[in-house]
């Protein structure tokens with residue numbers, strides 16, 4: 001059931017679920033991933049990091065102390 005547009009919206013909204021399954025992630029190159037922190041920003045402080053070494057958004061092995069341009073700080077909403 002549902003129009004094609006509705007189905008596309010459902011697929012789009014499930015993006016992070018797809019990411020958790022290890023599919024449809026973006027490449028490290030696209031988000032300029034590096035294996036060291038950017039000042040005080042690092043993967044283990046990002047909402048998308050999954051210990052011990054992966055990310056729901058970026059493909060491949062992700063270091064705790066890595067960083068990329070998609071960095072999203074844990075708890076940032078609570079601090080506002």
Ligand code: SF4
Nearest residue numbers: 043046049055068071
């Ligand atoms: S900083 Fe980038 S690579 Fe690291 S966990 Fe966050 S989104 Fe993933």
